[in-house]
Amino acid sequence: MARRISILGSTGSIGRQSLEVIAALGLSVGALTAHRNTALLEEQARAFSPELVVLTDPGAAKDLAVRLGDTPVRVASGPEGLLEAATLESVDTVLTAVVGSAGLEPTLAAIAAGKDIALANKETLVCAGALVTRAARERGVKLLPVDSEHSAIFQCLQGCAHRGEVRRLILTASGGPFYGKTRAELAGVTRKEALRHPNWSMGAKITIDSATMMNKGFEVMEAMWLYDLPLEQIDVVIHRESVIHSLVEFQDGAVLAQLGSPDMRLPIQYALTWPERKPGPAARLDLLRCPDLTFSPPDGVNFPCLELAREAARQGGVAPAALNGANETAVALFLEDKIGFLDIPRLCQAALAAAPKVEAPTLEDILAADAQGRALARKMV
Ligand code: NDP
Ligand code: MG
Numbered sequence: 001m002a003r004r005i006s007i008l009g010s011t012g013s014i015g016r017q018s019l020e021v022i023a024a025l026g027l028s029v030g031a032l033t034a035h036r037n038t039a040l041l042e043e044q045a046r047a048f049s050p051e052l053v054v055l056t057d058p059g060a061a062k063d064l065a066v067r068l069g070d071t072p073v074r075v076a077s078g079p080e081g082l083l084e085a086a087t088l089e090s091v092d093t094v095l096t097a098v099v100g101s102a103g104l105e106p107t108l109a110a111i112a113a114g115k116d117i118a119l120a121n122k123e124t125l126v127c128a129g130a131l132v133t134r135a136a137r138e139r140g141v142k143l144l145p146v147d148s149e150h151s152a153i154f155q156c157l158q159g160c161a162h163r164g165e166v167r168r169l170i171l172t173a174s175g176g177p178f179y180g181k182t183r184a185e186l187a188g189v190t191r192k193e194a195l196r197h198p199n200w201s202m203g204a205k206i207t208i209d210s211a212t213m214m215n216k217g218f219e220v221m222e223a224m225w226l227y228d229l230p231l232e233q234i235d236v237v238i239h240r241e242s243v244i245h246s247l248v249e250f251q252d253g254a255v256l257a258q259l260g261s262p263d264m265r266l267p268i269q270y271a272l273t274w275p276e277r278k279p280g281p282a283a284r285l286d287l288l289r290c291p292d293l294t295f296s297p298p299d300g301v302n303f304p305c306l307e308l309a310r311e312a313a314r315q316g317g318v319a320p321a322a323l324n325g326a327n328e329t330a331v332a333l334f335l336e337d338k339i340g341f342l343d344i345p346r347l348c349q350a351a352l353a354a355a356p357k358v359e360a361p362t363l364e365d366i367l368a369a370d371a372q373g374r375a376l377a378r379k380m381v
Pocket of ligand 1: 008009010011012013014015033034035036037038056082096097098099100102120121122123146147148200201202203204205206264
């Protein structure tokens, strides 16, 4: 169980809910980081008294240092600040809740420093799953899933001693706000409509990824790396109600599932208390009030991103990093109203097609592919 935690991305959706869990469990905080949300980071610093706070934006960090001048909290900035927060001596667990591949290098640094990782930042495993899981194995640190599907699988796998007993993992997907729409209908959807997720309140980037189904594709890769299983053993089923968070089918035909209200505080808490369970702030599930549970196959024709991610996983090497880089750029452009919804899969597909073949890529190869994916997406607009 975690005792003292640093949160990378504490002002985001996962970061804020993590602090609620930390407060409820009475755990202590070593460092908190954000990009430029000075006001909220100041508030969090005063409430949780960390040793260190970091704003990656240098101007915002200067402002924060003035604001926190009456406290002993140290303020740092830039990517170096983020690395310092990830490796702080006094901390045993780093919760990675920054968005995008910006989380990769700090996560690797935290692992090298021997910290257990409570992993929300799935882009890290999408881009560099082989590097990250190998580093964690070699350093003997744990990668504890925060993502609700992966936490569900982790919970179902407690007590499973041999991975060979698993026949397949079944990730559930809500289908997002546009479930059932055709390509023609999707062509005209707006940013506002895409940000209206039916079940979960999340940061803007992952909400758009949920609308395109890229999020589920990334989660397939995340599951491959976390549970050391091949692509063919990971299925996706649409489950609109988000009550079953994912399932494991074993060789004998038994299927275990984890159910709960759609509340991220439960998977966040389990990543911090594992292998123990504690009372916590997450909403309770009332079976008598929950909706009928439904299941259907994903629609690969109108939502091609799931298959694009599977194709990137099949290609391996730097293909997933190129895809992720293009997707981050495309989503940012969509959020700025500069491209349409269907341009997101179009740009991603082009970046995947252009990705170089690299066997056993190094961190430099991965960062280069990420940059190439971003540049290609920008050039195509
Ligand atoms: P948010 O956008 O809500 O928060 C992102 C956080 O990262 C903020 O603290 C932000 O700071 C900081 N940040 C943004 N850009 C940078 C950067 N370039 N460098 C350093 N810090 C940065 O995201 P979410 O909380 O929704 O998601 C975080 C991660 O967790 C993502 O990888 C997502 O896929 C994953 N996840 C999220 C879930 C959810 O329910 N939200 C569920 C499962 C996984 P600032 O506020 O200053 O901009
Ligand atoms: Mg998820």
